[in-house]
Amino acid sequence: MRLDYLTDEELSKMIEDIEANDLVTAPPDLEDNILLRLTREHGEEPDIPKKITDRRTLSFTAYSVRVAIAVAAAIAVLILVPVGDKKMPGMERGKVTAEIEIMPKEGILHIVGSSNTLFKNTTHFFSDFIGGLSDEKGDEK
Amino acid sequence: MSKIDSNEIISRLIKEYQNLIFSICLRHVGDYFIAEDLTQETFISAYTHLDTFDGENEKAYLARIASNKCIDYLRSAGRRMIATPEEEMPEEGSERDELVNSVMNKEVLANLEEVVDNLSPPYREVARLYFVEDKSAKEIAFETGTPLKTVQTRIYRARDLVKQKIRKEDLI
Numbered sequence: 001m002r003l004d005y006l007t008d009e010e011l012s013k014m015i016e017d018i019e020a021n022d023l024v025t026a027p028p029d030l031e032d033n034i035l036l037r038l039t040r041e042h043g044e045e046p047d048i049p050k051k052i053t054d055r056r057t058l059s060f061t062a063y064s065v066r067v068a069i070a071v072a073a074a075i076a077v078l079i080l081v082p083v084g085d086k087k088m089p090g091m092e093r094g095k096v097t098a099e100i101e102i103m104p105k106e107g108i109l110h111i112v113g114s115s116n117t118l119f120k121n122t123t124h125f126f127s128d129f130i131g132g133l134s135d136e137k138g139d140e141k
Numbered sequence: 142m143s144k145i146d147s148n149e150i151i152s153r154l155i156k157e158y159q160n161l162i163f164s165i166c167l168r169h170v171g172d173y174f175i176a177e178d179l180t181q182e183t184f185i186s187a188y189t190h191l192d193t194f195d196g197e198n199e200k201a202y203l204a205r206i207a208s209n210k211c212i213d214y215l216r217s218a219g220r221r222m223i224a225t226p227e228e229e230m231p232e233e234g235s236e237r238d239e240l241v242n243s244v245m246n247k248e249v250l251a252n253l254e255e256v257v258d259n260l261s262p263p264y265r266e267v268a269r270l271y272f273v274e275d276k277s278a279k280e281i282a283f284e285t286g287t288p289l290k291t292v293q294t295r296i297y298r299a300r301d302l303v304k305q306k307i308r309k310e311d312l313i
Contacts, residue, residue, distance in 0.1 A: 003215055015204055018164045022246045026163035027177050028277040031155045034184045038151070041185065089227075113145050 151188045152162060159184075161200070162207045164304045167246045169211030173253050173272075174304050180213060183207040260299060267292060268299035 006014065162183050166176035183206045187194070194202055257268045270276045270284070278296055282289040 003212050005212055011201070011204055011208055012166065014168065014208075015161070015200065018161065018168060021187075022168065023160055023164050023180050024167060024246045025203070025275045026159040027173075028271060028280075030163070030177065030180065031152070032277075034163050034181050035152070035156055037181060038188055082299060115224060136211055 144158060147188060147191050150191060151184060154187065154203065155184055156201060158203050162203055165248050166209045166211050167202055167249055169208065169212060171245060171249055172307070173249060174246065174300070174307075175214065175312075179207065179210050182210050186210070252310075253303065253307065256303050256310075259306070260302055264295055264299040267295040268303060271296050271299070 159180065163176055163180045166179040166183070167173065170176050170179065181270070183203060186206050187203055253274050257265065257272050259265075261270055266285075267281060270281045271278070276284070278289060278292045281287070281296075282292045
């Protein structure tokens with residue numbers, strides 16, 4: 001048996017009959033599903049998935065930048081920090097310690113002397129200043 | 142017609158006529174899930190051919206697409222079926238009358254409800270809210286306090302279970 005297409009009259013009658021007696025609710029999410037299919041089949045981006053895609057692209061970009069910075073930092077650390085037995089010239093422990101110990105005695109005495117002189121001068125200055133203030137008060141009286 | 146205009150028109154058509162088109166498809170094929178697919182096909186076809194539509198009588202335009210798609214489906218499904226002896230075949234006139242006049246959509250939904258009620262938890266609750274109470278996945282997620290993804294997965298699984306049960310019943 002071959003089922004033919006409905007005539008316009010039959011179709012109108014069916015629409016009337018359904019609207020009067022047999023109208024049922026379409027499945028929920030039907031509209032969303034149709035729009036999603038339209039997007040897939042016609043290559044258009046619906047609003048919601050587009051926003052999601054944008055966010056994903058953004059986060060991926062941010063992630064790439066972070067990875068690039070981390071790689072650059074790692075390379076810098078590898079270049080700048082000595083690794084293993086490799087020593088910087090003039091930085092041997094013995095030599096540095098010796099340089100510290102070798103400071104001449106005269107030099108130390110000179111530094112101490114300079115400090116003492118500075119201390120004495122400061123003390124004199126303050127004594128004179130306070131004495132001056134006391135004399136002024138006595139004159140006023 | 143620009144794509145933005147087409148999108149607006151198709152959204153409006155879906156909102157306005159989805160129940161009627163689904164009912165027409167259901168009347169033709171008598172299967173909830175096939176009717177759902179054919180309804181989607183109808184609106185997609187309408188969107189594709191919007192340029193050729195004269196803008197008059199949208200309802201008749203959509204109903205014509207839906208009916209023709211359903212009859213195409215029935216023809217192709219008929220080709221896949223085992224041939225029936227001529228004397229056991231229903232007369233074409235009676236089948237067409239039934240198609241045009243019979244009230245069968247509500248029977249199909251009553252059968253669907255029965256199958257849904259026989260599902261096991263947690264699919265029964267979700268399927269009932271979705272198929273019987275016509276609530277969207279978002280509404281169900283909001284009402285039950287379940288994550289949307291979980292609800293969508295359960296609906297998907299429940300849909301498969303209901304489909305299998307209904308088709309098994311049809312075979313019996």
